[in-house]
Structure formats: C-alpha cells, structure tokens
Amino acid sequence: MSLLLSPRDLAELVAFRHALHRAPDLSRHEEATARRVVEALQPTGPDRVVTGLGGHGVAAVYQGPVPGPTVMVRCELDGLPIQETSEIPHRSSIPGKGHLCGHDGHMATLVGLARLLGADRPRRGRAVLLFQPAEEDGSGAAAVIADPRFAEIAPDWAFALHNMPGIPLGAAALAPGPANCASRGLAISFSGKTSHASQPEAGISPARALARLIPALEQLGPGGETAPGFRLVTITHARMGEPAFGISPGEAELWVTLRTLADDDMTGLVGDARRLIEREAAAHGLAVSMSEHDVFHACTNDPQATSYLMEALNAEGIAVVPGHLPMRASEDFGLFGRQAKSAMFLLGAGEDHPRLHNPDYDYPDALIGVGVGVLHRALRDVLENASKSPRQRHAR
Incomplete structure (x- = not known):
C-alpha cells in the first residue's frame, strides 16, 4: 500500500466514503453527490474543477509546470435502485437506494489521489480526475465525451479500477485485451x-x-x-x-x-x-x-496502459491473480478507450464478500489506500516516462 497517505488521511477518506454511502444518488440524479465531491476536492487546490460535465460529472485538473500528456483516472458517482439490507452503521438512509456496487469507495480513492496530487503536482503534463455520472445505466461516458468541455481535458491515457468480490482481499486481476463485454x-x-x-x-x-x-x-x-x-x-x-x-x-x-x-x-x-x-x-x-x-460498449485494455498498471501493482506488492478477465459484466468505461490508451484493473474485495449489487454489499475500507497507491504510481510513471528517450523507457 502507498505510504504517502497518512493515517489521518485514510481515516478522513473512510469517513468520506461512509457519508457517501449513507446518501446514494441514482444515475443522472447525482447532484448532491457531485457537490460533496467538489467540497472534498477544494482543499487539494486543483488548478481547475469542471462541474456539470455530461450531466453531473466532475473533473479536477492538476497541471504540471511543463507540457506533457494528459492522464485521466476515472470513477463513478451513482448508486443503485436497490434496498440495502445490511445493518452497518453507515447504511443507506434513503429507502430503495444503495451504494451496492462500490462507487462510494471508488470516489474516496480518487479523493485520496487528489490529496497526493495537490501536495505534489506532476512534474510535466497533467492529471485529470473524472467523477463520471450515470455509469450504471451506460449513458454517462457518452454524455461526458459529448460535452464540449471534455475536449479541453481529453486524455492521452485513462485508468480506472473496480472492486471485485470473489478475488482475495487486496489482490488484483489485470490482463491486456478484452476486459468487459x-x-x-x-x-x-x-x-x-x-x-x-x-x-x-x-x-x-x-x-x-x-x-x-x-x-x-x-x-x-x-x-x-x-x-x-x-x-x-x-x-x-x-x-x-x-x-x-x-x-x-x-x-x-x-x-x-x-x-x-x-x-x-x-x-x-x-x-x-x-x-x-x-x-x-x-x-x-x-x-x-x-x-x-x-x-x-465493450472495454478493452490497451497493452501499454495495462503494462503501466501491472508494474504499479507489482511495485505496490499487490498479488495479481489469473482467471477473472474478460468479464461477462459490462462497464461504462469502454468509450474512453476510443479516445485514449486505457486500462482498468479489478481490486479484490474478498473471496467470500457479498457480491456486487447484492443488498448486503459494502465496499471494504481497506481497499481505499491500496487503490490510491496503485493509481498514483501508474499515473506518475506515465508522466515521468513522457520525458524519457525510447532507450530509457525500454530500460524501465
């Protein structure tokens, strides 16, 4: 796990996730969640915050002093129209709605990444953190890309994670090629x-x-x-x-x-x-x-983007287990792969953890720091390699 987040950071990120979990918003109705995200991002001092992107999307931009590529890391804003049945203290307070896919944990991870980027800007290029609306109904990515303001922050590289029950807690699954149907x-x-x-x-x-x-x-x-x-x-x-x-x-x-x-x-x-x-x-x-x-749309992991994620997983000491990709399930990340070199990895939520969309599902708080470490390392590696010669890149 990344050592760059303090115990206080992690505790605050867990509290932020719990607050999101208590108040889920459904696809295309994420106004309140987007406001909470913007409030959480403000202390990190982003160079630009784009709101209302493709609906209620939020993008935070962290600009390096030297021109270079744009690396986007993306998460999701929306919950599900499912009644939560768990008895956890932070269970949903809204009848018939629940964060039962882990998008609250993914958002907390990107806010953690924002804390690192705010404290230490990229040396070149820029990082864009996208909080995408309407992932659950498949309409959000297309709406974000169709928004004229997206062209101003369009990425050269795009990364994402998704938690996955059935994989050991804290382990990962990643492979180049088809990832989601x-x-x-x-x-x-x-x-x-x-x-x-x-x-x-x-x-x-x-x-x-x-x-x-x-x-x-x-x-x-x-x-x-x-x-x-x-x-x-x-x-x-x-x-x-x-x-x-x-x-x-x-x-x-x-x-x-x-x-x-x-x-x-x-x-x-x-x-x-x-x-x-x-x-x-x-x-x-x-x-x-x-x-x-x-x-x-189908999601396909670009080989180069996958390589950066794989090296980040290895450097963070995360075990990569085979046999989980490609998935039958769909994920509204595929369209970004038509714009950029993109890849997504699965982060294990535990072999016996309640499955995604189950009424008793809850995101494991222990994954927040793990996800931040992997995504931060991959993002930094891409931007640092932008300044290296082909021979130096080959020697990584």
Whole structure:
C-alpha cells in the first residue's frame, strides 16, 4: 500500500466514503453527490474543477509546470435502485437506494489521489480526475465525451479500477485485451386484440409468439466461454395481458439483455434478434415495436496502459491473480478507450464478500489506500516516462 497517505488521511477518506454511502444518488440524479465531491476536492487546490460535465460529472485538473500528456483516472458517482439490507452503521438512509456496487469507495480513492496530487503536482503534463455520472445505466461516458468541455481535458491515457468480490482481499486481476463485454437492453412490445377468454379465436393473442420467442432468442446467444464470438441473450422480464381469467390477452412485453465480447459482434446480434422478433410478430398477426436501453460498449485494455498498471501493482506488492478477465459484466468505461490508451484493473474485495449489487454489499475500507497507491504510481510513471528517450523507457 502507498505510504504517502497518512493515517489521518485514510481515516478522513473512510469517513468520506461512509457519508457517501449513507446518501446514494441514482444515475443522472447525482447532484448532491457531485457537490460533496467538489467540497472534498477544494482543499487539494486543483488548478481547475469542471462541474456539470455530461450531466453531473466532475473533473479536477492538476497541471504540471511543463507540457506533457494528459492522464485521466476515472470513477463513478451513482448508486443503485436497490434496498440495502445490511445493518452497518453507515447504511443507506434513503429507502430503495444503495451504494451496492462500490462507487462510494471508488470516489474516496480518487479523493485520496487528489490529496497526493495537490501536495505534489506532476512534474510535466497533467492529471485529470473524472467523477463520471450515470455509469450504471451506460449513458454517462457518452454524455461526458459529448460535452464540449471534455475536449479541453481529453486524455492521452485513462485508468480506472473496480472492486471485485470473489478475488482475495487486496489482490488484483489485470490482463491486456478484452476486459468487459458490450451489452444492451432490448424492450419489445407486441400489440394484437383482446377477446373473451371463451372465444380466443376472435382476438389476436401474443401468447404463442411469446412462447416461441423466449427459447429462440436464448438460442441466438447461448453463452459459454467468454472468448471471441461470445454471445449471450438473457430474458429479464415478460408480461402479457391483464391478470384476469376472462380475457384473452391483446398485448405483451418482453425485455432481453444482449451481450457480446466485442462491439462489432453486438451489431450482428442485435440484427439477428430484431429479424427473429419481426418474423414471429408477422407470423402471428401482431404489431411490434422495439427500443434499445442501457447501451454499454465493450472495454478493452490497451497493452501499454495495462503494462503501466501491472508494474504499479507489482511495485505496490499487490498479488495479481489469473482467471477473472474478460468479464461477462459490462462497464461504462469502454468509450474512453476510443479516445485514449486505457486500462482498468479489478481490486479484490474478498473471496467470500457479498457480491456486487447484492443488498448486503459494502465496499471494504481497506481497499481505499491500496487503490490510491496503485493509481498514483501508474499515473506518475506515465508522466515521468513522457520525458524519457525510447532507450530509457525500454530500460524501465
């Protein structure tokens, strides 16, 4: 763990995380969380603070005296619409909302990084700490990048971490190449005609179309090993007609999540799914409409960025365990990789720790200092190497 944060720093960062945990905000409604972040950043004296970025995003800029590359470290602002069930003293005070993915811990980590950068600016280039809005619904990264002010702080390098239960506490997972799958939700609405339940032939029911589509869609994406060509279709919601015994239904709704390892494969899966749905609707005389939601792009770890993180993990004495990447789960970090050399590592929350999005999940406070140490070292290494010759860089 980094020795640059004092015990007082760590205690204050834990208290900051607990305050965030008590008051989670949902995606695109992170006004209060953003204000708390800005207040926590002010004592570190950033050269610039951008607020309202892509919604409620916050970016803090720490400028070195000599021009150089821009290195961005990113975390997330939002919580989840899940009722927390734990009995911890700092549990959520807002019914139906909880920081049950660890974004409160990620924010505390970046505030810790801000303390180090405020006390000792980069010698060249600049560091940008991004507190991204709306990660949980996949809309935040695109909104941040589309904000005209992002061009003024656009990174050459981008790093992030995510805690991960199932990995030993304080260990890490990292590898170059695919890291997180692309995914998107497809909401399907069918419209036919109701009839009396004694005369179903007088109506147009979606029942048979729905019964046929559920297994057929699943066959388009059977899952399996997370390797090139991976496709997974998950039925997440189905509803048909009214809860009445006397009515043959005239409408239905089906929600599915589509998942692929690569963005290009997602295009093909979406096309296959839409064509299948349209054929079934037509065969049963149904009108159909479809809409896409929660669009997440694939995340790919750049080899050079991964190398910097790996060296930082090794230097900080963090064990790197194999077998956890790529993940089926999605993460709204992939778009930054189209703008910069980017990489994300997973930081172990404990093998028996409650899983992400579980109602009793809580971020391990012990990870805050660990994350600060790794990210600070990687950031410094990138900026310091910007001034070295190719021969010096090769000798690292």
